[in-house]
Amino acid sequence: MNITINDTTLRDGEQTPGVAFTRDEKIAIATALEQAGVTELEIGIPAMGSRERETIRQICQSLKSAQTMAWCRMAGNDIFLCKGLGLDWVDLSIPVSDQQRVSKLRISEKQLFNRVERGVKLARELGLKVCLGMEDASRAHPDSLKRAAEIAQKAGAERVRFADTLGLLDPFQTFDIIRELTASTDLGVEMHAHNDLGLATANTLAAIRAGATSCNTTVNGLGERAGNAALEEIALAMKVHQHQYTVECNLDLKALQNIALLVSKASGRALAPQKCAVGDAIFTHESGLHIDGLRKDEKNYQAFEPALLGRTHTLVLGKHSGLKAIRHYYRELGFKLSEAQEKRIQNLIIGFSEKYKRTPTDQELYGFLPASVINQREQFLA
Numbered sequence: 001m002n003i004t005i006n007d008t009t010l011r012d013g014e015q016t017p018g019v020a021f022t023r024d025e026k027i028a029i030a031t032a033l034e035q036a037g038v039t040e041l042e043i044g045i046p047a048m049g050s051r052e053r054e055t056i057r058q059i060c061q062s063l064k065s066a067q068t069m070a071w072c073r074m075a076g077n078d079i080f081l082c083k084g085l086g087l088d089w090v091d092l093s094i095p096v097s098d099q100q101r102v103s104k105l106r107i108s109e110k111q112l113f114n115r116v117e118r119g120v121k122l123a124r125e126l127g128l129k130v131c132l133g134m135e136d137a138s139r140a141h142p143d144s145l146k147r148a149a150e151i152a153q154k155a156g157a158e159r160v161r162f163a164d165t166l167g168l169l170d171p172f173q174t175f176d177i178i179r180e181l182t183a184s185t186d187l188g189v190e191m192h193a194h195n196d197l198g199l200a201t202a203n204t205l206a207a208i209r210a211g212a213t214s215c216n217t218t219v220n221g222l223g224e225r226a227g228n229a230a231l232e233e234i235a236l237a238m239k240v241h242q243h244q245y246t247v248e249c250n251l252d253l254k255a256l257q258n259i260a261l262l263v264s265k266a267s268g269r270a271l272a273p274q275k276c277a278v279g280d281a282i283f284t285h286e287s288g289l290h291i292d293g294l295r296k297d298e299k300n301y302q303a304f305e306p307a308l309l310g311r312t313h314t315l316v317l318g319k320h321s322g323l324k325a326i327r328h329y330y331r332e333l334g335f336k337l338s339e340a341q342e343k344r345i346q347n348l349i350i351g352f353s354e355k356y357k358r359t360p361t362d363q364e365l366y367g368f369l370p371a372s373v374i375n376q377r378e379q380f381l382a
Helices: 023-035 050-062 076-080 098-105 109-125 142-155 171-184 200-209 231-240 253-267 288-296 323-333 339-356 362-367 371-381
Strands: 004-007 040-044 067-073 089-095 129-135 159-164 188-193 214-217
Touching (some): 004 188, 004 231, 023 040, 023 050, 040 050, 067 076, 076 109, 089 098, 098 109, 109 129, 129 142, 142 159, 142 171, 159 171, 171 188, 171 200, 188 200, 200 214, 200 231, 214 231, 231 253, 323 362, 339 362
Parallel strands (some): 004 040, 004 214, 040 067, 089 129, 129 159, 159 188, 188 214
């Protein structure tokens, strides 16, 4: 059985302050995700207006197999706006914690449950599959979660979304809560994790271990405040530790970097070189100790094969490179150096790295060579 990745880059990801995708960008991202094997996409909020609804309609028309979902408040007007857009699912969101129910909605728990029942029934009448979005679920009483799920199921829902809206859980709390929730309902349970404590990926994996059958992700971890669980991190972690799970994540991992670059460009958010799974520098090695170990056996400094992501190891010279690394690298460039020349170049590389805050290019490494060495090579090649 596969875990359902419900990617919400086009909904919650776009709620990142300052991020605004064009219609063409949304279609391109949705198509790329579908081609990579993402089976479910949360693609927008119909209540945002006619422009948003037309974008949702066009995304639905452009996809061949992926299921589509819209996000709505638990309100009749929001739900009616989903009609005729081509959607498969709707996530009906409502706060379930006492904190938000009282201070935000100003309603009783009985009124909340009545809204859940009416909203789910209305969406079902429109032919939509329903996920009950339990906002601020991590601060709700377990009995409230169970009761909301029970009412939603009777009204026709197929799934509940457990939203750690403030990103306040840790993986141990998440495991216990989700295990208790999945044991109390026949509905599918979806984990929606935020990254305020840097634990969104860990919490999502813990939820899957505890029995969640679906999870929300965003490409590059986009989302409000510190963002959401990153698609690339969830997919890679589940592949590397697949023996730990009763479900599988069968995404095309080799497609992740291109998708990350696509979303980075569309969002205007630069991709960090060391970003897990998709950063340019994650298989780049400078330390002499590491390079020596990799040459002897890649498993010495390799948690998984870069080929899993369609990548390879890259060796560079920098401040932490030893004489062996310098000797090897320059031999690859076609130069044989004396020990004195290697030490001189090592000092030049250290100075360069400290001044420019990067590793030198091959062309710049040529510039560190004495003219006599370059002339000898050119005479040999001639």
